Amino acid sequence: MTINEIQEDIIEEFAGFEDWMDKYAYLIELGTDLSGLDEKYQTESNLIKGCQSKVWFNASLENGVVKLEADSDAIIVKGIAALLIRVFNNQTPEDIMNADLKFIDEIGLKQHLSPTRSNGLVSMVKQIKMYGIAFNHVSK
Amino acid sequence: MTIDINKIRKDFPILEELIHGKPLVYFDNAATTQKPRQVVDKLVEYYYKYNSNIHRGVHYLSNKSTDGNENARVIVQNFINAKHSHEVIFTSGATESVNLVANSFGDRFISEGDEVIVSELEHHSNIVPWQLICERKKATLKVLPFNDHGELMIEKLDDLITDRTKIIAVNHISNSLGTINPIRKIIEIAHAKNVRVLIDAAQSVQHKKIDVQDLNVDFLVFSGHKIYGPTGIGVLYGKEELLNEMPPWKGGGEMISEVTFEKTTYNELPYKFEAGTPNYIDAIGLGAAIEYVESIGIENIDAYEQELLTYATEKLLSIDGLRIYGTAKEKTSVISFLVEGIHFYDMGMLLDQMGIAVRTGTHCTEPVMQHFGIDGTVRASFSFYNTKEEIDSLYNGILKVCKMFAVK
Numbered sequence: 001m002t003i004n005e006i007q008e009d010i011i012e013e014f015a016g017f018e019d020w021m022d023k024y025a026y027l028i029e030l031g032t033d034l035s036g037l038d039e040k041y042q043t044e045s046n047l048i049k050g051c052q053s054k055v056w057f058n059a060s061l062e063n064g065v066v067k068l069e070a071d072s073d074a075i076i077v078k079g080i081a082a083l084l085i086r087v088f089n090n091q092t093p094e095d096i097m098n099a100d101l102k103f104i105d106e107i108g109l110k111q112h113l114s115p116t117r118s119n120g121l122v123s124m125v126k127q128i129k130m131y132g133i134a135f136n137h138v139s140k
Numbered sequence: 141m142t143i144d145i146n147k148i149r150k151d152f153p154i155l156e157e158l159i160h161g162k163p164l165v166y167f168d169n170a171a172t173t174q175k176p177r178q179v180v181d182k183l184v185e186y187y188y189k190y191n192s193n194i195h196r197g198v199h200y201l202s203n204k205s206t207d208g209n210e211n212a213r214v215i216v217q218n219f220i221n222a223k224h225s226h227e228v229i230f231t232s233g234a235t236e237s238v239n240l241v242a243n244s245f246g247d248r249f250i251s252e253g254d255e256v257i258v259s260e261l262e263h264h265s266n267i268v269p270w271q272l273i274c275e276r277k278k279a280t281l282k283v284l285p286f287n288d289h290g291e292l293m294i295e296k297l298d299d300l301i302t303d304r305t306k307i308i309a310v311n312h313i314s315n316s317l318g319t320i321n322p323i324r325k326i327i328e329i330a331h332a333k334n335v336r337v338l339i340d341a342a343q344s345v346q347h348k349k350i351d352v353q354d355l356n357v358d359f360l361v362f363s364g365h366k367i368y369g370p371t372g373i374g375v376l377y378g379k380e381e382l383l384n385e386m387p388p389w390k391g392g393g394e395m396i397s398e399v400t401f402e403k404t405t406y407n408e409l410p411y412k413f414e415a416g417t418p419n420y421i422d423a424i425g426l427g428a429a430i431e432y433v434e435s436i437g438i439e440n441i442d443a444y445e446q447e448l449l450t451y452a453t454e455k456l457l458s459i460d461g462l463r464i465y466g467t468a469k470e471k472t473s474v475i476s477f478l479v480e481g482i483h484f485y486d487m488g489m490l491l492d493q494m495g496i497a498v499r500t501g502t503h504c505t506e507p508v509m510q511h512f513g514i515d516g517t518v519r520a521s522f523s524f525y526n527t528k529e530e531i532d533s534l535y536n537g538i539l540k541v542c543k544m545f546a547v548k
């Protein structure tokens with residue numbers, strides 16, 4: 001599936017929730033289910049330190065597509081990280097580089113990704129984009 | 141209780157707002173307090189009717205603004221019982237006040253090898269300015285620790301002070317734990333050894349009666365926005381003889397007596413420390429805020445907030461897995477807590493969805509968090525406009541969050 005198709009799927013899923021409780025309960029579920037990051041990758045260099053929550057994030061290039069892993073100490077942040085991974089994992093660097101990230105706004109989670117909210121997610125998105133650009137450069 | 145809560149709540153229009161469709165429960169009062177109409181009306185009145193730069197004009201409006209500003213200074217003077225109104229310096233806030241003292245007092249009195257003492261319980265704004273001056277002067281910063289209840293171990297203070305100690309800077313009330321520190325005792329111990337004391341009263345002027353002469357404190361700082369006044373205005377109180385000995389920190393208009401390129405002489409107190417056009421309208425707003433607080437009575441406010449604290453502490457402690465950080469015997473209405481297995485960010489986010497505003501994170505006191513080995517807490521801080529019903533909402537909100545996490 002393309003990045004946009006996945007985003008559409010997520011938007012549709014979230015449209016089905018009656019209220020905020022359902023939405024956040026789902027994020028908690030996603031966060032709990034995300035396998036997270038192997039201990040050996042939970043390093044200082046993979047750590048994105050927000051003053052609210054921490055995000056660990058690792059990216060690599062395998063067979064022309066980007067592999068992403070992430071973890072967080074806050075479950076809701078981890079749940080949102082899981083959604084970001086669902087969108088960007090296994091995509092090509094070029095597609096990631098050119099992607100228009102719109103689902104966060106549309107499912108009403110924009111507040112978590114505002115630059116002033118220091119939870120590590122904004123930096124995670126920036127880094128995903130940067131890996132897209134860097135890997136695109138490498139694979140050419 | 142002599143607090144008429146319904147009447148008081150009507151003074152704060154923001155309390156009627158709906159957040160995510162739910163009535164606002166504002167429990168972030170230690171970060172900033174809401175403003176009563178009496179304060180906002182005063183700002184509007186001055187902007188609409190009297191605004192003009194102060195001290196500079198001969199015209200009617202300029203006199204009116206100048207009078208307003210100087211009247212606000214007298215209100216602050218009386219509020220903290222300073223001996224002279226010129227011992228009250230207007231700054232942009234507690235942070236700037238500490239920086240002023242660290243730089244100006246530091247410039248004059250701190251030299252290589254000297255020592256400054258702060259406590260482990262300080263807000264960053266009462267740590268970093270001292271680190272900066274110590275670095276510049278090659279002086280040493282020493283730390284007075286606290287115990288696991290969050291109480292300063294002042295029995296260690298005497299040993300910490302040496303003949304190189306120049307100043308001790310501690311807060312009256314901790315913003316992250318709510319501990320009320322024994323400042324009278326600290327000042328006595330320090331003065332017995334000729335050491336100056338700065339008290340950070342950012343979290344105390346809104347709860348406790350302060351008398352700077354009775355305390356015999358050398359410097360005291362606070363912010364207007366935490367005592368129901370505007371943002372961008374704060375106070376530095378300093379003893380006249382000390383302020384007179386200290387050099388100006390910022391240069392500009394208003395703070396001079398005579399300027400030539402060869403030599404400039406400085407204005408007298410308080411203007412020596414108020415360079416440039418001051419924030420006179422917000423100073424006037426701060427005056428209105430103090431008058432508002434006094435109209436309710438600081439003792440009444442304190443008594444009611446203590447009642448809220450006791451009620452909330454009992455209620456929250458009945459929640460399974462909830463731990464309160466900061467269990468000092470003497471506390472103000474601040475509760476820092478964590479629920480086992482639930483990150484503070486998740487708790488804060490979910491409470492926000494219910495219209496409940498709490499602060500999460502380190503509260504600008506990272507050393508306090510390091511002491512407990514945690515990354516942050518959820519902090520609920522109460523004001524006299526809050527109610528027990530709102531505390532019930534918080535209690536039910538936390539239970540709801542616990543439930544969401546239990547079914548994961």
Ligand SMILES: Cc1ncc(COP(=O)(O)O)c(C=O)c1O
Nearest residue numbers: 233234235263265315342343363
């Ligand atoms: C104890 C304490 N000191 C100093 C400050 C700094 O105040 P301001 O940011 O208004 O300058 C605060 C504010 O959070 C505080 O709680």
